[in-house]
Amino acid sequence: MQASPPLLAVEGITKRFGALEANNAVDLKVAPGEIHALLGENGAGKSTLVKIIYGLLRPDAGRLVWRGAPVAVESPRAARALGIGMVFQHFSLFEALTVAENVALALDGSAPLDEIAQRLSETSRAYGLPLDPKREVWRLSVGERQRVEIMRCLMQDPSLLILDEPTSVLTPQEAEGLFATLARLRAEGRSVLYISHKLDEVRRICEAATILRGGQVVAHCDPRAETAASLARMMMGGDVVPIRHDHIEAQGPVRLAVSALSLPPLHAHGIALANINLELRAGEVLGIAGVAGNGQDELFAALSGEELAPHDAAIVMDGVAVGRAGINERRRRGAAFVPEERLGHGAAPAMRLTENALLSGHATNGFLRYGLVERAKLTDFVGKVVRAFDVRKGPADPEARALSGGNLQKFVIGREIARKPGLLVVAQPSWGVDAGAAATIRQALMDLARAGSAVLVISQDLDELLEISDRLCVIFMGRLSPAMPTAEATRESLGLLMGGAGMAA
Amino acid sequence: MTLFEAIILTIITASTPLLIAAIGELVVERAGVLNLGVEGMMVIGAAAGIAAAITTGSSSFGVLVAVLAGMALSLVFAALVLGLAANQVAAGLALAILGLGLSGVIGAPFVGVQRAGIGKIEIPWLSEIPFLGPLLFRQDPFVYASIALVVAVWWFLTKSRAGLVLRAVGENHAAAHALGYPVRRIRLLAILFGGGCAGLAGAYMSLVYTPFWTSGMTAGRGWIALAIVVFASWLPFRAMLGAYLFGALTILQLHAQSAGVPLPSQFLAALPYLITILVLVLIMRARRGGAAGPASLGVPFVPDR
Numbered sequence: 176m177q178a179s180p181p182l183l184a185v186e187g188i189t190k191r192f193g194a195l196e197a198n199n200a201v202d203l204k205v206a207p208g209e210i211h212a213l214l215g216e217n218g219a220g221k222s223t224l225v226k227i228i229y230g231l232l233r234p235d236a237g238r239l240v241w242r243g244a245p246v247a248v249e250s251p252r253a254a255r256a257l258g259i260g261m262v263f264q265h266f267s268l269f270e271a272l273t274v275a276e277n278v279a280l281a282l283d284g285s286a287p288l289d290e291i292a293q294r295l296s297e298t299s300r301a302y303g304l305p306l307d308p309k310r311e312v313w314r315l316s317v318g319e320r321q322r323v324e325i326m327r328c329l330m331q332d333p334s335l336l337i338l339d340e341p342t343s344v345l346t347p348q349e350a351e352g353l354f355a356t357l358a359r360l361r362a363e364g365r366s367v368l369y370i371s372h373k374l375d376e377v378r379r380i381c382e383a384a385t386i387l388r389g390g391q392v393v394a395h396c397d398p399r400a401e402t403a404a405s406l407a408r409m410m411m412g413g414d415v416v417p418i419r420h421d422h423i424e425a426q427g428p429v430r431l432a433v434s435a436l437s438l439p440p441l442h443a444h445g446i447a448l449a450n451i452n453l454e455l456r457a458g459e460v461l462g463i464a465g466v467a468g469n470g471q472d473e474l475f476a477a478l479s480g481e482e483l484a485p486h487d488a489a490i491v492m493d494g495v496a497v498g499r500a501g502i503n504e505r506r507r508r509g510a511a512f513v514p515e516e517r518l519g520h521g522a523a524p525a526m527r528l529t530e531n532a533l534l535s536g537h538a539t540n541g542f543l544r545y546g547l548v549e550r551a552k553l554t555d556f557v558g559k560v561v562r563a564f565d566v567r568k569g570p571a572d573p574e575a576r577a578l579s580g581g582n583l584q585k586f587v588i589g590r591e592i593a594r595k596p597g598l599l600v601v602a603q604p605s606w607g608v609d610a611g612a613a614a615t616i617r618q619a620l621m622d623l624a625r626a627g628s629a630v631l632v633i634s635q636d637l638d639e640l641l642e643i644s645d646r647l648c649v650i651f652m653g654r655l656s657p658a659m660p661t662a663e664a665t666r667e668s669l670g671l672l673m674g675g676a677g678m679a680a
Numbered sequence: 681m682t683l684f685e686a687i688i689l690t691i692i693t694a695s696t697p698l699l700i701a702a703i704g705e706l707v708v709e710r711a712g713v714l715n716l717g718v719e720g721m722m723v724i725g726a727a728a729g730i731a732a733a734i735t736t737g738s739s740s741f742g743v744l745v746a747v748l749a750g751m752a753l754s755l756v757f758a759a760l761v762l763g764l765a766a767n768q769v770a771a772g773l774a775l776a777i778l779g780l781g782l783s784g785v786i787g788a789p790f791v792g793v794q795r796a797g798i799g800k801i802e803i804p805w806l807s808e809i810p811f812l813g814p815l816l817f818r819q820d821p822f823v824y825a826s827i828a829l830v831v832a833v834w835w836f837l838t839k840s841r842a843g844l845v846l847r848a849v850g851e852n853h854a855a856a857h858a859l860g861y862p863v864r865r866i867r868l869l870a871i872l873f874g875g876g877c878a879g880l881a882g883a884y885m886s887l888v889y890t891p892f893w894t895s896g897m898t899a900g901r902g903w904i905a906l907a908i909v910v911f912a913s914w915l916p917f918r919a920m921l922g923a924y925l926f927g928a929l930t931i932l933q934l935h936a937q938s939a940g941v942p943l944p945s946q947f948l949a950a951l952p953y954l955i956t957i958l959v960l961v962l963i964m965r966a967r968r969g970g971a972a973g974p975a976s977l978g979v980p981f982v983p984d985r
Contacts, residue, residue: 231858251860267858269851270975272844280848281859285841 180243182207182366183228183259183335188237190223197223199390200237205335205383210357210367212377212398215387216410216609218579221370224387225337228368229261230254252283260328261337267324268312274323275308281327291330299326302356317466318349325356336360337368342376346466347637347670354380372410372610374403388412411610423645424660427457430598430629432491436484436498438477446470446653448477453648453655455598455629460621461658462644463633466673470653471602471633472515478600478631479512480505492598503538509597511535513588515606515633517580521587524576528568529553531575532560532590540594556593564589564615581612588616592623599623602633617643637669651675687931688815692823693889695927697722697881697898699826701905702912702919703833704877710837710914711870712850712976716772717757718878719902720779725750725882727783730893731790739798743883750879751872753779758871762864765980780896787893797891798822822884827920829877834916846870850974853981863981878902904953911960914973918963926956 185203189196198220205211215221226232228239230248238245241257248254254261269277275292282291292308299306304322312320321341328336342350357367357380371377377384377398384398386409394409431454438448448470455461465471476482477490484490484498491497492508502512512535514520522531532553533542542552554572561568564585568578575583584605591599604620605613621643624630633650634640640647646658649672656672701718708715728749733742753775760771800818807817837843846866849856853863881901886893904926912918929952937945 230860251858255860263855263858267852267855269848269855271851272848276844276848279841279844280856280861288844 179207181205181240182209182242183368184240185224185228186238186240188224188227188234188239190220190227190232190234196390198227198234201387201390201392203385203392203395205366205368207334207366208361208364209383210361210369210381212381212384213368213370213387214372214374214377214384214398214406214410216372218609219387219410220390221387222339223390225261225339225368225370228254229259229337255281255283255331255333258332258334259337260331260333260335261339262321262324262328262341263339268320270313271311273309273311274306274315277312277323278308278327278330282330295326295330298330302326302329302359303352304356317468318345318352321345321349321353325353329360333365335366335368337370339370340372341369342371342373346673347666348674350376374398374406377406378403386410407610423459425456425459425645427459427627427629428493429454429491430457430493431455431478431631433478434489434491436477436489438473438482438484441473441476441482446473448473448653451477451653451655453658455631457597457627457629458624459645460624460630460632460643462640462647462661463631463650463655464637464640464647464669464673465633465635465650467635469650471635471650473653474650474655475512475514475600475602475633479510479514506535506539511591511594511596511599513591513599513601513604515602517583517587518576522575522583525574527572527574528557528561528578528586529572531586532557535590536594560586560589560593563593564619581608584608585612585615588619592619595623595626596628598629598631600631600633603636604632604634605636605639606634613639637666641666649673685811685815687935691924691928691931692815692819693927694930695924696823696826697884697889698901698905698908698926699920699923700822700829700884701878701881701902702908702923703826703829703916704874704881705905706909706912706914706916706919707833707837707846707877708870708874709909709977710850710974711846711867712853712974712979712981713761713867713871714768714772714978715754715757715775715871715874716769716906717753717775717779717902718874718905719898719900720776720783721750721753721875721878722779722882722885722902722905723783723896723898724753724779724786725879726886726897727787727790727882727893729879729883730793730795730886730891731786733887734790734793734795739887742887743880746883746887747876747879750877750882751875753782754871754875754878757875758868761980762867762871765982768978768980776902784895787895790893791895792892794892797888820888822880822888825880830916830920837916847974850976853976853979857981857983863983867981878905881905904956907957908960910973911957911964913964918960922956922960925959926952929955 181204183205185201188198188201190198201224213221223232227234230250230253239248246257275288275295278295279288279291295306295308304326306322306326312323341353345353360367369381381398384396385392386394388410398406433451433453436448436451440447446469477484480500480502487496487498489498492505492510495508497505497508518524523534533548536542540556542549566582566586568582588601588604604616620630620632632640632644641661644661647661647664648658649656649669651673652675701722705715705718725746729742729746732745733739757771757775760766761768798820800820803817807813837847845861849861849863849866857863882898885898890897908919908922912922933948933951937948
C-alpha cells in the first residue's frame with residue numbers, strides 16, 4: 176500500500192521504569208497524510224510511547240525512523256525541528272500568561288511577541304479556530320485552551336501532530352469542530368497520531384490504528400473495518416460486562432433538595448454558583464453534565480459541606496435543613512461524598528488504606544471507642560470494601576498511593592457505599608480508570624440507588640451519564656439547567672446546553 | 681540642607697538595601713523558587729564585604745566579594761532544592777540561620793573597625809538643580825544601581841524572551857519541561873541572581889549605611905524584603921513602592937518619636953510594618969483577577985527521565 180517510506184516508523188521501542196515495562200518492543204508506522212489512532216487502556220503505555228517520540232523520554236531499546244532515516248530525538252526541541260508537534264492532555268499551558276506568550280514559548284526562534292501575535296491571529300482565523308492573542312489563558316474555556324495548544328503546534332508547520340486524548344474535555348459540538356480541523360490537516364498532507372480510548376470517534380476519523388495492551392502492541396488494524404466491540408476486546412483482552420441499563424422515574428421521597436443556592440467562587444479562577452435548584456429522590460441517579468470548570472467544584476463543595484451555604488434552607492437532606500451544617504453533621508445524617516481527585520482529596524496518598532477509611536468514617540462508622548481507634552474494626556471494614564469491590568492491592572494494608580488509579584477509585588467509592596448512605600454525591604466516578612473498574616463502579620452506583628438511596632453524579636463524561644443516570648442536568652457557568660429524563664436527552668441537546676446555548680441567562 | 685532634604689536623603693538610604701534584596705528575591709520567586717534565606721545571604725554579604733574592604737582597602741573589591749559571598753550561599757540553597765529537591769521552606773530557613781552564624785565568624789576580627797563609607801557620585805550640572813538636584817543626582821552608586829536594577833528586571837521580565845521563559849518556568853514547571861526548557865538550569869541562574877542581589881544589599885549595609893560591622897546588623901531587613909515581594913504581587917515597580925514606603929515610615933517614625941508624639945514608642949516602631957503591609961494588601965486586592973503568584977512557587981521539580 177505504501178510506495179513511499181512511512182513518515183514515522185517506531186521500531187522495537189522498549190522503556191522500563193524500575194520493574195515496570197511501560198513499552199515492550201513497540202512497532203508502529205504512520206504514513207504521510209494519515210490519521211493514526213493509538214488505542215489502549217489507561218496504563219497501556221500510550222503516553223510513554225508518545226513522550227519518547229516527542230523526545231521527553233529516552234527509550235531503553237529500539238529506534239525511531241523519520242522519513243526513512245533513523246533519528247535520535249534528544250529533546251522536544253529536536254522533535255519540533257524534525258516537524259513533530261504535540262498537544263498534551265494535561266499540564267501544558269501557562270495559565271497566567273497570554274495566548275501569544277504561550278505560543279511564543281513553543282516556538283524556537285526569537286521572533287518578537289508582536290509579530291507572533293500577528294501571525295497567530297492570521298493562522299488561527301485561517302484554520303477557523305479564532306483566538307485573541309492578548310487574553311490570558313486562565314480566562315479561556317477548555318475548548319479555547321485546546322485551540323491554543325493546537326495552534327501553537329500548527330505555527331511550527333509540523334508534518335506530524337500528536338494529540339493526546341483531545342476530546343475528553345470537549346462538548347460534542349467542540350469535538351466536531353476539532354474533527355473538521357483534523358480533516359483539513361490531513362488534506363494538507365500532515366499526519367496525525369491520535370491517542371484516545373473513545374472507540375466510536377476513532378472509527379469515524381482514523382484510517383489506521385495501533386492497539387497497545389500492557390505495553391505491547393496487540394494489533395495493527397483499520398478501525399473502519401472493526402466494530403467498537405471488537406476494538407474494545409483487543410484493548411482489554413476480554414469482554415466488558417455490559418451494565419444493566421434501565422432508566423426509571425423515581426417516586427420515592429425527596430432525599431436532597433437544593434433551592435436558590437448561590438455561592439461565590441472558591442478561588443481566583445473559580446466560578447460562582449448562581450441560583451442552583453435541584454431535587455433528588457430516593458431510588459434515582461441524577462447526573463450533572465458539564466465541561467470542566469463550570470462550577471462543578473463549587474457545587475460539590477457546597478453539597479459536601481466543605482463550603483457552607485449562605486443560609487440553612489438552601490440545602491435540605493431528608494427534610495432537615497443542613498446548609499450551614501459541617502461535613503460530619505451531614506455524614507451523620509446519612510450522606511456520603513466522593514470528590515473528584517482521589518489522590519489528595521479523596522484519599523491521603525501517604526496514609527494506609529485503614530487510615531484512609533478512618534478519615535471519612537470517624538464520625539459515622541463506629542471506629543472509635545472512648546476516643547480511641549479500634550483497629551480491628553477498621554481492618555474488618557477495609558477487608559469488606561476490598562472484597563466487595565475487588566480492589567487489587569498487593570500488601571495487606573498498603574499506602575493509598577501504591578494502588579493503581581482504578582483500584583484506588585474502587586476503594587474510595589466502596590468506602591462510602593459500604594456505609595449504605597442515604598445520599599451519595601460523587602464527582603467523576605470513573606475518571607482515568609480502566610473500563611473494567613469503570614463498569615464495576617457504575618454498576619455499584621446504580622445498585623445503590625435501586626436499594627433506595629439517592630445518588631448524584633457530577634461528571635464530564637457524557638457516555639457515563641447517559642448510561643447510569645435516570646435524570647440529567649447540565650451545569651454551565653455556575654448555573655444549572657432543569658433536570659430532564661435521560662430517555663429524552665440526546666447528545667446534541669446536552670452538548671448545546673454544555674456550550675451555554677439555551678441556558679436561561 | 682534643610683531638615684526636609686535630610687529626611688528624604690535618609691529615607692532613600694534606608695530603602696535602598698530593602699529594594700536591592702527584594703528585587704533579587706522577586707526574580708527568584710518568579711522562577712518558582714521560594715528562598716527564605718534572604719536575611720542570611722544579606723548578612724553574609726555585609727560581613728564578607730566589609731572584611732574584604734578593610735583587608736584590601738578597596739571598597740569596590742569589598743562590594744564584589746559581598747556579591748560573590750551572597751551567590752556562594754545561594755549556591756548551597758540551590759544544591760539542596762534543585763539538586764536534591766529538598767523542601768524549599770526548610771532549606772531557606774536553614775540558610776538564614778547559617779548565614780547569621782557564618783557572618784559572625786567572618787566579621788569577628790572587624791568588630792568596631794571604622795572606615796569611611798562609600799562616597800556620593802555627583803552628576804555634573806544636574807546635581808546643581810535646586811532642591812531636586814542633590815536629592816536625585818547626588819547619591820551613592822548603590823542608589824543608582826538599585827533603580828537601574830528595578831528597570832532592568834522589569835524590562836527583562838516583561839519584554840525579553842528569556843524573561844518570558846523564566847516566568848513560564850515559575851508558572852508551570854512541568855509544562856516548561858515538556859516544551860524542552862531546562863527548568864533547573866534556569867532556576868539555578870535565578871537563585872544566583874537573588875543571592876548576588878542579597879549580597880549587594882548586605883554590602884550597602886556595612887559599607888554605606890553604617891560603615892562598620894556589628895553582628896546581625898541586617899536586623900531583619902531580609903525578612904522585610906521577602907514580605908515586600910509577596911505584597912508587591914511579584915511586580916518590580918510595586919516592590920520599589922513597597923521598599924520606599926517601608927523606608928519612609930521607618931525614618932518618619934524615628935522623627936516622630938524624637939518630636940515627642942504622644943504615642944507609645946513600641947507602637948510607632950511597629951507602624952512601618954503595619955502600614956506597608958496594609959497598603960500593599962489594599963493594592964493587591966484592588967487588582968482584580970489574575971493569579972496570586974507564580975503557580976509553581978515553592979514546589980520542588982523532579983524531571984522524569
